[in-house]
Amino acid sequence: MEEEWDEDGPEVVKRFMYVNRKxxxxxxxxxxxxxxxxxxxxxxxxxxxxxxxDGVYQxxxxxxxxxxxMKNFSPTFRALEGYDVEKLYAEKESLEARGLTVDDLVVPxxxxxSEELKALMSKQEVILTA
Amino acid sequence: xxxxxxxxxxxxxxEGYLSDINQWTPELAGLLxxxxxxxxxxxxxxxxxxxxxxxxxxxxxxxxxVLVKALKKKFGPEKGxxxxxxxxxxxxxxxxACKVGGLPKPTGCI
Numbered sequence: 001m002e003e004e005w006d007e008d009g010p011e012v013v014k015r016f017m018y019v020n021r022k023x024x025x026x027x028x029x030x031x032x033x034x035x036x037x038x039x040x041x042x043x044x045x046x047x048x049x050x051x052x053x054d055g056v057y058q059x060x061x062x063x064x065x066x067x068x069x070m071k072n073f074s075p076t077f078r079a080l081e082g083y084d085v086e087k088l089y090a091e092k093e094s095l096e097a098r099g100l101t102v103d104d105l106v107v108p109x110x111x112x113x114s115e116e117l118k119a120l121m122s123k124q125e126v127i128l129t130a
Numbered sequence: 131x132x133x134x135x136x137x138x139x140x141x142x143x144x145e146g147y148l149s150d151i152n153q154w155t156p157e158l159a160g161l162l163x164x165x166x167x168x169x170x171x172x173x174x175x176x177x178x179x180x181x182x183x184x185x186x187x188x189x190x191x192x193x194x195x196v197l198v199k200a201l202k203k204k205f206g207p208e209k210g211x212x213x214x215x216x217x218x219x220x221x222x223x224x225x226x227a228c229k230v231g232g233l234p235k236p237t238g239c240i
């Protein structure tokens with residue numbers, strides 16, 4: 001395994017969007033998606049991360065996972081800034097339907113309406129959903 | 131697969147990373163470093179301790195680029211460089227230092 005360091009930066013940069021729609025635990029989708037985001041970030045891609053539907057729960061403060069015997073990976077979202085992943089979005093309607101506001105979340109996000117998200121999605125080159 | 135230390139066996143995966151990071155001790159780090167052909171110095175410990183603190187806070191091992199940036203912020207440009215890290219951990223700083231520090235392999239380290 002090599003750990004190459006390319007001083008010139010990546011050759012190809014694409015606009016990637018990762019859409020999180022599922023609750024953080026119970027399935028492995030959310031954790032796997034976060035890994036994908038970290039890998040894209042390691043390759044210095046233009047990463048956008050969206051949280052909608054139950055996906056907004058992934059960012060909820062105060063997660064306690066001992067009872068479900070899974071690792072609480074919510075602190076990792078706070079590492080994204082260090083990976084230069086700063087384009088985080090939450091869907092307004094999803095937050096409201098669950099009684100959440102940005103103050104309930106572990107990281108700062110831009111809140112977009114469903115319509116605004118649609119516009120942002122149309123600008124992406126790659127969209128991955130889980 | 132397991133490391134044997136003080137009559138205890140500590141499980142590891144096929145690449146030598148600990149199965150349970152809570153079983154790590156500084157003494158075990160010495161043994162792991164020796165396996166990697168590394169003589170531990172204060173500078174090595176500084177990086178290992180930094181990585182463990184990073185893991186404690188964010189629950190992941192950082193990619194090399196992120197580690198360099200974070201080290202630079204904390205210790206200054208001399209220690210926050212690829213060259214410096216490769217001198218300490220010649221076979222890949224993120225990979226080797228994480229192994230010695232008892233952490234999982236960094237995500238994004240293909």
